[in-house]
Amino acid sequence: SAPLELTLVVAATARDMGIGANGGLPWTGLRKEMAYFARVTKRGDGNVVIMGRKTWDSIPPKFRPLRGRLNVVISRSFPPGLPKDPAGGPDAGPVEASSLETALEYLRQKKAVESTGTTANGGGRVFVIGGAQIYAAALGLAEARRVLLTRVMSDFSCDTFFPLALGSPTSAEEAEKTASAPKWVQRSRAEHAAWIGEEVPEEVQTENGTEYEFQMWERV
Ligand code: NDP
Known part of the structure; x- marks a missing residue:
């Protein structure tokens, strides 16, 4: 069966990859960005x-679990070992995992069961949606293949940061240090559109006075 692959989804400031402030998002009112x-x-x-x-806690209770997707939450306070199936139907949950690794093991087993035909399908995509601690854990794994980045050009004061610099100018010295690290490349708008299954707007988006654009990066 196809190996499990992870896609990180994040909105981060262009200046310093800021993603959060005071337990929430640094910005408000990016409705089209949230719809994307x-x-x-x-x-x-x-x-x-x-x-x-912490990201789970930041979602208003009436919006969680996020609908139409299996939600998996990571906390050291959850029991160790393989997480249990959530009680209730497909939109129930969340699945509670004590580490990212056990979450992935759970999903691998679930995929294996699904591909034997006992349930609908084994072809779902796995997205890592934050925050900084869980992005860092994911980026340490070979399974992390792709980042769907909303690059926020407007500046916001943040206390939480995406732990990988994408697209910021790299000095020769920095390039030297990271020479052995995996390389991340930005994919074209056409490749991005093909992967997400919808058109990607070319122009910079403006909402509520905040400027941003949609990008896709892949590890090579
Ligand atoms: P996280 O959402 O990454 O949650 C951190 C918690 O996850 C920890 O306190 C711990 O839970 C658990 N955890 C972390 N590492 C491990 C591990 N190795 N094993 C087991 N459990 C682990 O928190 P952050 O503070 O990093 O990020 C939250 C911030 O990011 C918020 O401001 C949020 O709004 C923002 N955010 C922004 C996004 C964006 O796209 N701009 C997307 C998502 C979040 P416990 O303490 O229970 O043990």
């Missing part, structure tokens, strides 16, 4: 969103 996140993570069947406990 929802469409992309829902498209197809059987998709999964994995998040840290």
Whole structure:
């Protein structure tokens, strides 16, 4: 069966990869950006969103678990070992995992069961949706293949940061240090559109006075 692959989804400031402030998002009112996140993570069947406990806490209770996706939450306070199936139907949950690794083991076993035909399908996409701690854990794994980045050009004061610099100018000295590290390349708008299954706007988006653009990066 196809190896499990992880796609990180994040909105981060261009200046310093800021993603959060005071337990929430640094910005407000990016409704189309949030709609993009929802469409992309829902498209197809059987998709999964994995998040840290603090990100789960940051979602208003009436919106969680995020609908139409299997939600997996990571916390050291959850029992060790393989997580249990969530009680209730497909939109129930979340699945509670004590580490990212056990979450992935759970999803591998679930995929294996699904591909034997006992349930609908084994082809769902697995998205890592934050926050910084869980992105860092994911980026340490070979399974992390792709980042769907909303690059926020407007500046915001942040206290939480995406732990990988994408697209910021690299000095020769920095390039030297990271020579052995995996390389991340930005894919074209056409490749991005093909992967997410919808057109990607070419122009910079402006909402609420905040400027941003949609990008896709892949590890090579
Ligand atoms: P996280 O959402 O990454 O959650 C951190 C928690 O996850 C920890 O406190 C711990 O839970 C658990 N955890 C972390 N590492 C491990 C591990 N190795 N094993 C087991 N459990 C682990 O928190 P952050 O503070 O990093 O990020 C939250 C911030 O990011 C918020 O401001 C949020 O709004 C923002 N955010 C922004 C996004 C964006 O796209 N701009 C997307 C998502 C979040 P416990 O303490 O229970 O043990």
